[in-house]
Amino acid sequence: MAQRSQFVVSDVITPAGLLIGGERVAHTSAGTHQHIYPATGRPNVVVSLAGREEIDRAVAAGRQAQRAWMSLTVDRRRDLLIDLADLVHEHLDELAELNVHDYAVPISYAGTALLLERFLRHYAGYVDKPHGAIAPVNGSFDVNLIEREPYGVVAVIAPWNGALAVAASCVAPALAAGNAVVFKPSELAPLAALRFGELCLLAGLPPGLVNVVPAAAEGGDALARHPGVGKVHFTGGGATARKVIAAAATNLTPVVAELGGKSANIVFPDADLQSAAALAAHQGPLMQSGQSCACASRILVHDAVYEDFVDAFLARIAEATIGDPLDRAVTFGPVIGQAALDRILTAIGDAVGRGSGQLLTGGRRIGGELAAGYYLEPTVFGDVDNASELAQTETFGPVVSVIRFRDDDEAVSIANDSVYGLNAFMHTRDLVRAHSVARRLESGSVWVNTFSDMSPQGPYGGYKQSGFGRTGGVEGLHEFLQVKNIRIGMR
Template identity: 75%
Template sequence: MGSRGGGGLVIGASVAQPVTPDQVHGLLVGGDRITASSLPHHTHIFPATGRPNAAVTLAGKPEIDLAVASAWDAHREWTALTVDRRRDLLINLADVVGAHLDELAALNVHDYAVPVSFAGTALLLERFLRHFAGYVDKPLGSSTPVDGSFDINLVERDPYGVVGVIAPWNGALAVAGSCIAPALAAGNAVVFKPSELAPLASLRFGELCLQAGLPRGLVNVVPAGPEGGDALVRHPGVRKIHFTGGGDTARRVLQAAASNLTPVVAELGGKSASVIFADADLDAAAMLSAHQGPLMQSGQSCACASRILVQDRVYDAFVEKFLAVVTSAEIGDPFDPAVVFGPVVSDAAAHRILSTVDAAVRARAGSLLTGGRRISGDLAAGYYIEPTVFGDVDNTSELARTETFGPVVSVIRFGDAADAVRLANDTSYGLNAFVHTRDLNRAHSVARRLEAGSVWINTFSDIAPQGPYGGYKQSGFGRTGGAEGLQEFLQVKNIRIGMGARS
């Protein structure tokens, strides 16, 4: 640490430093920084202090138009390169990202005050880039025989051309890896819209793409709010959208994309269950459930295990261990490597989460075991909320059914495996599920019956580029990662060559 980020942001300080007017973080379009746009600058607030941290240029419709045009020019340049050249450039990008991991991690902290101990999505970005670079020069098509003919029948897979990638504030670098890497490997150019709440690491990634030798405009980074996002989704030059975020925004994205019949991939929220069987290693299960639940990113994750289902006969023992982990978590300055729990993203988020807690207490959804208040003292200026645990929660309650997106979890009792599966599946979401047991047969049996896109057994949501990731039900559709994630950025073409009768 101790280097400087893009636009003059100081990296490695114990608190975020306010920027001066000459340190505006501009859009990255066609390889150029644009600091003057059709919209006013956004004042980025550092959630740990509640103080201004940066001035950020926002993209409106004119800037989106410029970015899409630039992307089409870069797409033509990109696909004119040989596959080995494109592969080598993506490998070089992975190397460049790898050389800047500390800087990107620090910018992640500045973005939304995630503790630096959890800011490892820069490493995930590097891994995705390196993995998908390997697909560039591999066969993606096939040929098949044709009934009643000796014709040559080719099945090819073409890029869409220009794709729009919309990232949430809580995981822009992870989305850059899981979406931009396969999009580029497939031959597309990208217009990347990070949230205005967390744009800094994404803008630096765009600069690293240029440093690695990628064509100017192949990756355009356009921080934007709802106006810019709507312009991107409605743009006739954008051939596919990949959206990561909440269900309400996804509905608006789908409605806007319908104007041009633009296909959309959506990774949405979750209300994931972590199922603790009596034979589990309770110490390990308590540690994993605490970090996958209220602690990691302060519960601000679509992968958050916010419903913890515990078998009756170990319920009390597990809760005791779980609360010990949660209440001993180090809270404070997110740049301190010892800190594991930071603030939520904004003052509005803090009020929303505390309102959810108050409503759950009034409704007697469960017993409040710990937390439920805003943290005062030295951290009062930031948006810190105590890790909050409710016990003996009714699975039909609003607390158990609505995604809180904050450090609030519900502990729920179950009897046998069938009861656990019923409770886990009794939700409109289906992104992740977690199972803790030493019984291999039970692990397989339960995992196969859980309605979730990913099931993690005796581990946390350790996303890897080799594994397809996405949701069931209202947690979305489409996948990132693996061969399935690459196919999302390719469209199928059939070419038939008439050969006439065999002589």
């Protein structure tokens, strides 16, 4: 693996105050957080944090703006979302760079700004389309209307590793459905989200329609349990989801949760091994340094091609370029911080100590010119026992397990032997196998011969402990609409 360590100095970062009702709020009841840039370990920017007082203000601003939003014609609301998409397009480079500064994802992978533009354009097209229906009532001439209405103010809680992706998949449909949004990015990664909030204002959306409130646990709890919030959409880990759901239960507020994963990536003997190895390296330890709910961290390989695949896979990983995330030649960056680095190294050490598998490559912190950052070698274990903690627990880092299987039934059994079910992947040239295996996998999404390329047209979400509800597609729009039945007597 090559290293490139000439770190670029950026001038796009500004002090990170909240955005409430169209105004920046720097002085808050919850104080501030010192943001650290993971690539260098150095302070990046001071982030203002929302507390209960600021959450109250944001929800109140949202309620007022939502009424103004719904007073506009559908044509006007549609056009404003298209204008916002145009503005995002004009600022793609800036948003991508801010995304890098948020959590040091290499800019070569920072495509979520473009994803945001695509989702905005897609859901703008739903604003002026029918959301309801007329259903006949048995034995009556009454008019029976089934309508879908906005919740009012919705809370969107994003993880540090995907604020722009969540803005795309959640904020865009929420606005198209007629809601206002209180958008809470993590204090670990607030920069791109705050700039998106500013672009909403520049596009002409009513002030307060999109409020951006970076917050830690206090602010997140206040938002989830706020009586003025009609629905909560949470993306993150299972432990935090339980707290969010418990807080929302105070007011019986409905919650959508997109949670973690321990995705299986099945390589069948008829697969194109070079292509499968390249995609497995990208979807596994390399993309976002494995810090993704979509990470394919369990690679299931048929016995007949196991050695050939592992050789090709390790060769692909060895080609990774590690270094400054703002360098477009870099394909692998650091993990989010020291605590994450320590946790992942502990998991690696435990796996080695327990004999969970054979350590094939990696396993150490990267030193030299990158020593000040939180860099960890891409790590691969071979011949892993699927019952081991290494294979069952989400590592959320650049650590993957390679597991053998002998036939299709065993592959499906191993893949489904997990409490998670967000994504599954497979590589095969057999169309019958692709269809039959996909239907047997307990997963919200199945990707055949490709990576997890989210699109606004396709619903995305999990089975089992990977969550409930969907983003994307008409299913994602309906998450932000509630159903009303109106019956008008005609006699």
